[in-house]
Amino acid sequence: MTAPIFQLLNASDEVKSFLQTGKNLRAYEFGLAPDQPVLPYLVWQDISGDPQNNLDSPANTDHVTIQIDIYTLNPVDLTSIRNKVRTALEVGYACTITNLRGNSREPITKLYRTGFDSNWFVDRP
Numbered sequence: 001m002t003a004p005i006f007q008l009l010n011a012s013d014e015v016k017s018f019l020q021t022g023k024n025l026r027a028y029e030f031g032l033a034p035d036q037p038v039l040p041y042l043v044w045q046d047i048s049g050d051p052q053n054n055l056d057s058p059a060n061t062d063h064v065t066i067q068i069d070i071y072t073l074n075p076v077d078l079t080s081i082r083n084k085v086r087t088a089l090e091v092g093y094a095c096t097i098t099n100l101r102g103n104s105r106e107p108i109t110k111l112y113r114t115g116f117d118s119n120w121f122v123d124r125p
Contacts, residue, residue: 003120004094005044010016012088015056018081040072047117049094064124065098069115071106078103079112083095086116095120 007028009015019026021038028037030045039056047067051059066091070081086097106113 003064003067003109003118005089008044008088008091008094009085011091011124012084014084015081015088018077018084019053021099039068040074040077042081043071044070052121060124062124064120064122066095066118066120067115068118069113071109071111071113072092075103075105075112082114082116089118 006025006027006029009019011023015027016025019042026038026041028034028041028043030043032043033043046068047065049062049064052061052063053059068085070078070085070093072078072081089095090097095118097116097118101115103112103114105111
């Protein structure tokens, strides 16, 4: 079960204008980002999920909440990147954006951070 986050981001020229170097989109599933990624970059992770159970068969769809975080050294870019990412993920109503989080600054890395949560219905293979 995987939401098509990377595919939707990679299909957006506006997102790629911020998050692409060469052919590499700097969008990573949590735990798979390089140790020191090129900035800005995006990370996502599943934070909860519920199977959409049926009375007569196992669930064939899961309702998943995914957290999106964007990091950069340029605070001016935070809102622009977040808005482009939101637009790309909402294409075709693929998800619903929830729980917008404000901007913050990481105390150790000094990176600026923003993000939001998104709800998805993901079909099982």
